[in-house]
Amino acid sequence: MKSIVILISGRGSNMQALLKAKLPCRIAAVISNKTDAEGLEFARKHGIQTAVVSHRDYSDRASFDAALAQTIDGFQPDYVILAGFMRILTEGFVKRYYGKLVNIHPSLLPAYGGLDTHARALHDGVKIHGCTVHFVTPDLDHGPIIIQAAVPVLSHDTEKTLAARVLNEEHRIYPQAIRWLCENQIELDANGRVVLHRHKQSAHSLISPGLE
Structure with a gap:
């Protein structure tokens, strides 16, 4: 069974839709760049592990993306799903997950x-x-x-x-x-x-x- 990690920044309505769809995969974690993201509580109530990597804790985008990637890789997902994740990702991050990083x-x-x-x-x-x-590429959207x-x-x-x-x-x-x-x-x-x-x-x- 495939494993996915979902990234959110707010209420995560698309994340909620994915959880409710009962997809044929394991949702390994929901990760947010904001500690107060409403979607984190929804995920916890559904038994999904959550994590926060706050962009405010890092001096630049590359450092944040490196920390985010380290957290994601800890869950060993097959795909990384962006569901209202309001951060522009660096080219290095995108290339790291090419073919595995999906956005709506x-x-x-x-x-x-x-x-x-x-x-x-x-x-x-x-x-x-x-x-x-x-699929996400370095060329935005x-x-x-x-x-x-x-x-x-x-x-x-x-x-x-x-x-x-x-x-x-x-x-x-x-x-x-x-x-x-x-x-x-x-x-x-x-x-x-x-x-x-x-x-x-x-x-x-x-x-x-x-x-x-």
Whole structure:
């Protein structure tokens, strides 16, 4: 059985979705960079071991990432899952876990990498928005895509209402992506694209069924 470590910075709603999904893996630990992250208590209540590596205890990003990696490696995970982990990771950290480090981002990448994705989508007047699960690479928010889900942008949408619909899709597709990983259903091919073996197609094409 595969083992995963989940990294959070706050309430960890995607972490909660992963725990509730009863995935075919062992969740070895939930780690946060904040001692008061709400998600830590949720994990403890579900019998998951937790740890804190506070970025405030380190003088620079590289030192923090080295300490974080040491803590992660103590749990010997097959995959490291970012679930609202609000730290930009160094290139060395990302390369250390290449092919094992996974993130979910609230946009249809490669559009709207970075922050404030919903506000930017509304400002630009796009008609389709969504979320993306991807492998992490040193190029921020541009790693190989595992799965995406799309939602329509409605004329009366606010940043809050759009974010809520996107978050619902995040909670749906993140467990699916991690399930594929744990069942050896996906892999990175020689061109750095994600191949989904079960359906014999690139996982790039997978979006919300209601919008296909």
